[in-house]
Amino acid sequence: MLFCRQKGHVMLGFFLFVNGVSAAYALRPSSVNPLDNTITGEPIVECLEDRVKITFRTEKPFGGRVFVKGMIDTNECVTQFSGNNKNAIDFEILNGQCNMRRSRKVGPDQKGVEQSVTVIISFHDTFITKVDRAYRTTCFYVEVDKIVTSSLDVSALPTTDITDTAKMPVCTYTVRRGSVTGAVVSYAVVGEPVFHVWTCDSDMYSMLVMSCYIDDGDGKDRRELIDEHGCSKDTLILPELTYNPQNNLAYSEVNVFKFADKVTTYFQCAVSTCLTSDGTCVGRTPPRCAGSGGSSNNKPTRIKRTLEGGNVTAPVKKVKAEGMFTVDLSADKIIVLDLDDTEHKNFGNVISKEENLASAIILKNNLESLRSAKDHDQVCLSHPILITMFILSGTTLSAATALFISFIVRRNRQDSVTLFNKH
Incomplete structure (x- = not known):
């Protein structure tokens, strides 16, 4: 836990990491086996003023590499340790770099900026192996406002302070299928209609959705969709948002698109x-907003978001708009397929990863459709149970038929004996 001071604010950083293991395995002939090594204990994460520092120890000297997931081709996000003879390793990432995910939080229990990134510790200098580890590190910088007051008593008249604090709203951003209350979208196909929905859970507050971006997750492609005034940059891609009367819900129906x-x-x-x-x-x-162009042309009526300073790596940035509190929200990751990925084309024996994924998605969607269409009281039976039921039904039917035939034969015999006695 680390305290730091900057511009009259106190920021508190703490960390959270989650361990993961890769699936691939590779070996190479060498006098020293780099895979005969492992991490001892738990890595230590320090949330510094302008960077995140990760420290870990290994059983033997570490000669692999440490990098940010998805940024292996960016030199600033990769550190090679070839020829290293130490087992205590430090890895640092500047705040805001290497596709670090940043989210501003404003609420009754927390107020500040959360920054997270996934770091891969690889013991091999080329391949990902079974002994490698992935850690998702999260630093939360808490902002505490320091209030300085000065008073002058001119009367002995006692004063009673009566205060009340309005609960800050909790806001969410989701992409949903079918309606603003539909299922959250995780998989989609280009052109599929979905709803981008922003909500805040309080009628006491109104909200403005602004400064929206789409990125590919690799830090290479990033585009602005909604400007700082809350207007769409391209209404053909993202139509202007619709707000409810309370201005605590906004949505836009969008046809799925991707890079x-x-x-x-x-x-x-x-x-x-x-x-x-x-x-x-x-x-x-x-x-x-303008009716057709999408960008705002009436700027005096917009809230303008101004950030302190020009340093993009600063952990906390305050919004100067009077009476406005701003939080950064991220929707869940969406896997988007091209239209031709759903046609299940197979060229020889080569099937692309997207086509395999498309098959899984289509199967998943079909199963969800079937489940929603079925009656909740329907009972599903396995094949062995069905076979057993058929056998029992057949046996019962055969026994009933035999009894019925036996009854008819016996009845005919009795009728014959009675008729003979009468004669």
Whole structure:
């Protein structure tokens, strides 16, 4: 746990990491087997003022590499330890670099910035092996406002302070299928209609969705979808948002899109909230956007988000708009397939990864459709149970038929004897 001081604010950082193991395995002939090694104990994460530092120890000297997941081709995000003779290793990442995910939190229990990144510790200098480890590190920088007051008593009249604190709303950003309350989308096909939905759980606050971006998760492609005034940059891709009367819900129906030759998409937006009762929301939300162009042309009526300083690696950035509180929200990752990925084309014996994934997605969607269409009271039976039931039914039917035939034969005999006695 680390305290640091900057610009009159106190920031508290702490860490969280989750362990994962890779699936591949590789060996190479060498006098020293790099895979005959392992991490001892748990790595230590330090949330410094402008960077994240990860320290770990290994049983033997570490000669592999440490890198940020998805950033192996970026020199600033990879450190090689070839020829190293130490078993205590440090790895540092500057805040905001190497596709570090950043999210601003504003709530009653936490207020600050959360930054997370996944780090791979690889013992081999080329391949990912079974002894490697992946750690998702998260640093949360808590902002505590220091209030300095000065008072002058001019009367002995006692003063009673009466205060009340309004609970800050909890806001979410989801992509849903079918409606604003539909299922959250994890897999989709290009052109499929979905709903981007932003909500805040309080009627006391209004919200403004702004500064929305889409990126590919690798830090290579990033595009702005909604500007700082809350207006769409391209209404053909993302139509203007629709707000409810309370201005605590906004949505836009969108046909799924993605970057060329990329499978995953990430969406992130800033949501500013203002207290409805004090009038600070008037003229700020909902935004007044141009009818066709998509970018705002009435800027004096927009809330303008201004950040302190120009350093993109600063852990905390405050919004100067009076009466507005801003939080960064990210939707869940979406895997998007091209239209031709769903046609299950097989060229020889080569099937692409996307086609395999498309098959799984289509099967998943079909199963979900079947489940939703079936009656909840329906009972599913396995093949052995069905076979047993058929055998029992057949045996019962045969026995009943035999009894019926026996009864008919016996009845005919009795009728014959009775008729003979009469004669």
